[in-house]
Structure formats: structure tokens, C-alpha cells
Amino acid sequence: MNHDKILVILPHPDDEAFGLSGTLAKYIEQGAQVTYACLTLGERGRNMGIPPFANRVTLPAVRQKELEASCRAIGIQDLRMLGFHDKTIEFEDPKVLDQTLLDLIHEIQPTLIFTFYPGYSVHPDHDATGAAVVRIVERLAASERPIVQCLAFSKDTKKDLGNPDVSVDIKEFLQNKLQSIRAHRSQFQAAELMGKEEMAEAELLQRFGTEKFYTYSWS
Amino acid sequence: MQVIHKEEVQHRIDSWQDQDLYVHLEMTMGAYAAHFDSNKQPAANFLTNAVVRYSHGTIAGDGPFYRVGLKMDHGWIYTEGLTEWDETDADQLILAGHDAQGKLVVSLQLSREPF
Numbered sequence: 067m068n069h070d071k072i073l074v075i076l077p078h079p080d081d082e083a084f085g086l087s088g089t090l091a092k093y094i095e096q097g098a099q100v101t102y103a104c105l106t107l108g109e110r111g112r113n114m115g116i117p118p119f120a121n122r123v124t125l126p127a128v129r130q131k132e133l134e135a136s137c138r139a140i141g142i143q144d145l146r147m148l149g150f151h152d153k154t155i156e157f158e159d160p161k162v163l164d165q166t167l168l169d170l171i172h173e174i175q176p177t178l179i180f181t182f183y184p185g186y187s188v189h190p191d192h193d194a195t196g197a198a199v200v201r202i203v204e205r206l207a208a209s210e211r212p213i214v215q216c217l218a219f220s221k222d223t224k225k226d227l228g229n230p231d232v233s234v235d236i237k238e239f240l241q242n243k244l245q246s247i248r249a250h251r252s253q254f255q256a257a258e259l260m261g262k263e264e265m266a267e268a269e270l271l272q273r274f275g276t277e278k279f280y281t282y283s284w285s
Numbered sequence: 286m287q288v289i290h291k292e293e294v295q296h297r298i299d300s301w302q303d304q305d306l307y308v309h310l311e312m313t314m315g316a317y318a319a320h321f322d323s324n325k326q327p328a329a330n331f332l333t334n335a336v337v338r339y340s341h342g343t344i345a346g347d348g349p350f351y352r353v354g355l356k357m358d359h360g361w362i363y364t365e366g367l368t369e370w371d372e373t374d375a376d377q378l379i380l381a382g383h384d385a386q387g388k389l390v391v392s393l394q395l396s397r398e399p400f
Contacts, residue, residue, distance in 0.1 A: 110331065112315050112388035114381075118286040121371045121379050122309065122392055123400060153316075153329075189316045220320070 072098050073176035073212070074142075075167060075199050077105040077155055077191040079133035080250040085217040086180055087140050087246035088236025089277045094141040095239075101144040101174050103167070104133060105195060108253075110152040115252045125252070132250045139245035146170070156194035160201075168202050176212045179203065183216035183280055186223045204284055215279040230278035237275045244270070286369035286381065289351050291344055294370055297378050298342040298353070301395060308337045309394040310362065334399045337362065353380065353393055364393040 072093055076082055082090070082102065090100055107126040114120045120128040130147065137145045148166060150158060171179075182196035196216060203211050215232055236243060247254055313329035339355035339362070346352050355362040366382035376398060382391040394400065 110311075110313075112313060112390075114286065114383065114387060114389055116387035118369055118381070118383055118387055121286050121369075121381060122311070122389070122394060123371075123374075123377065123379060153331075188320045191316075 068096065069093060069098050069176075069178040071174055071176045072100045072178045072180070073171065073174050074100060074102040075105070075170075075179060075181045075195060076102070077150070077182075077189075077195045078108040078111070078152065079104055079106075079129045079136070080108065080253050081182075081192070082140070083136055083243070083246045083250055083254070084274075086277055086279075087136070088239040088243040088274070089180075089234045089279075090142060091140050091239040091242035092234065092236055094143075099144070100140075100142045101146060101170070101176070102137060102142050103146045103148055103170055105148045105150040105155060106152040106191070107133075107147065108152050111253060113253045120252050128252050129250075132252060135249035136246040139249055140242050153191060155191040155198075158194075160198070163198050164202055167198055171202065171206075171212070179212050179214045180279070181214065181216055183218035183223075183227070183282070186216075186218035186220045186227065188220050192217075200282060203282075208284075211284075214282040216282055218280055227280055230280050232279040232281060234277045234279075235275065236277055237271055240270060240274060243274055286371045286379070289344075289348065289367060289370045289380070290372075291346075291348070291351065293372065294344045294351075294353075294378070294380065298344060298355075301378070302342060303338060303340060304397075305336050305338050307334045307396045307399050308362065309333045309392065309396075309400050310364070311389075311392045313390065315388065350382065351380075362393070364391060366391045367393065 094100055108129045109126045181199040182192040184193050184197035187193050203214055311331035314327055316327050318325040318327045339357050342355040344351055344353050349368055351367045352365045367380045368382045371379040377396040380393045381389055384390050
């Protein structure tokens with residue numbers, strides 16, 4: 067399906083990298099305008115680089131630069147850093163959060179929104195961000211509702227939601243994806259994410275060649 | 286950040302005795318603790334920019350893990366597991382403990398200005 071205006075709403079710099087950087091690069095090549103609203107700067111991230119080149123005080127600025135580099139790697143035209151604080155999305159005044167996101171939806175008029183699936187995205191900020199998006203879009207008239215496609219990766223996901231209904235082949239955009247991941251150099255040196263050795267091309271394609279989403283249903 | 290230099294940290298602690306300072310105190314298992322290992326639980330706390338004043342402060346331990354205790358009029362600030370510090374800003378003392386993967390586990394920061 068063709069989408070001219072896409073809005074991505076995620077809480078942390080790097081949330082875009084593994085889950086949907088290839089999909090976004092693909093849409094952008096097809097002519098889409100992508101706005102990425104990143105709620106926080108990941109100020110409370112635990113990774114500081116190996117050896118640590120950031121600290122608690124410098125991390126927000128470091129991660130902002132990484133986020134900007136990741137967006138360049140993907141081709142994202144419009145990055146909005148919304149200024150909320152890492153770990154606090156579920157505690158933010160819903161009126162403030164909802165109005166901020168609603169204003170953005172009215173401004174951008176997207177036909178497609180990407181976010182996290184509430185309740186199936188492990189990190190409380192992920193779940194709270196997805197819940198806010200669903201809450202807001204639900205209030206729009208059914209005819210004005212953009213499609214909402216969600217990332218989900220908690221252990222219960224397949225049991226409860228079944229298989230993702232959207233599967234995007236991003237093999238041709240693997241370099242964008244790897245560059246997006248590598249842009250977050252303070253965050254993605256951890257062994258559990260990248261493996262201890264460089265992955266072979268075939269393994270990369272197998273692991274990263276497809277991105278999957280659940281279309282949120284209001285029925 | 287650099288591996289803690291005990292004498293220099295002690296010197297900084299001493300020089301800020303009996304002054305109002307902003308403190309950042311944090312400990313975290315990481316939000317993914319239970320996702321990666323069901324035997325673990327995600328636990329964390331942080332407190333940022335409370336104003337504190339200590340009458341006596343000490344860094345202890347022989348490395349690689351150091352402890353800091355700051356005695357206040359009505360209580361204590363205590364941190365264990367500190368491994369690195371940042372000495373670039375003379376108005377801030379940034380101490381943190383990172384695990385074998387470089388992830389922050391614990392931090393204690395003092396500053397003359399809010400963080």
C-alpha cells in the first residue's frame with residue numbers, strides 16, 4: 067500500500083533501529099514523507115559505550131547525535147524530539163502527552179502510524195507510548211483514523227496476538243538498517259544485541275531481512 | 286569515564302564538605318531484566334536534584350568496586366559498586382558502577398548546579 071505521510075511515535079532513540087528502519091527506508095524510497103516523533107532522549111539508558119565514553123550527564127547529548135545520524139541513515143526527513151523524560155512516559159500527565167501527540171497527528175495528517183503495541187512491548191515507556199497513540203487515534207472519527215501498525219516483542223505476543231499480519235521484505239535496505247543500528251554506538255555494542263562476532267551476510271539477511279508488525283484493530 | 290582514582294575522588298569529596306549540593310542517586314537492573322532472564326526482576330530507582338549537605342564523606346574499597354558514604358545531619362547517603370568516575374567538570378563529581386557489559390548499574394553524582 068502507498069503512504070505519502072507516515073508518522074513514527076516511539077519513546078527512545080534507537081527504538082527505530084532494529085524494528086522498522088528498513089521499512090521506513092523502503093517507504094521513503096517510494097516517496098513517503100516520514101516524521102519521527104521521539105518522545106525522550108533515552109537519558110536513563112544503561113549503556114554508556116564500551117569502554118564508557120558517555121556518562122549520566124552527557125548521555126542525552128550523545129544520544130541526540132546518534133539519533134540524528136540514525137535518521138540520516140534511514141532518510142527520515144523530519145525528526146521531532148518531544149522532550150519527555152526517559153522512564154516517565156507512564157507517569158506523564160495524560161492530558162499533556164495526549165495533546166502533544168494529537169497536535170502532531172493533526173499537523174502531519176498521516177495515513178500510517180508506527181508505534182509499539184501496548185501491553186506487548188516489554189519496556190514501560192514502549193507500552194505507555196503505544197497506549198497513548200491508540201487512545202488518541204481511537205477518539206478520531208473512524209473515517210479519519212490512520213492505520214496503526216505496531217511493533218511487539220514480549221514473550222506473550224504470539225500466544226495472545228498470533229503472527230504479525232504485516233511482513234515487510236527489507237533485504238534491499240539492509241545497509242540503511244545496519245547503519246541505523248551502528249549509529250547508536252553508545253547503545254549497541256552489547257553482546258546480546260550484536261553477537262560477539264561479525265555476522266555473515268546470510269545470517270544478517272536471515273535475522274534482519276524482514277520486519278514485522280501488527281495492525282491495531284479497534285473492533 | 287575513567288577507572289576511579291580513589292585519592293582524587295576523596296579530595297573532591299573533602300572539598301565539598303558542609304556545602305549545599307545537588308545529588309543524583311540511582312540504581313538499576315535495567316528494564317529488560319525479566320525479559321532476558323525470567324529469574325530476575327526489573328528494579329530501579331533514581332532521585333535527581335535533591336539538595337544535600339554532608340559533614341563527612343569517604344570513599345572506601347580497594348577496587349575495582351568502591352563504596353562511598355556521606356554522613357549528613359539526619360542520615361546517610363551510601364553507594365556500593367562504583368567503578369568509574371568523570372573528572373572533566375570541576376563543579377560535578379560523577380561516579381558510576383558499570384557491569385562487565387558496560388551497563389550502568391549504580392551511580393552517585395554531586396554537583397553545585399542542578400543536573
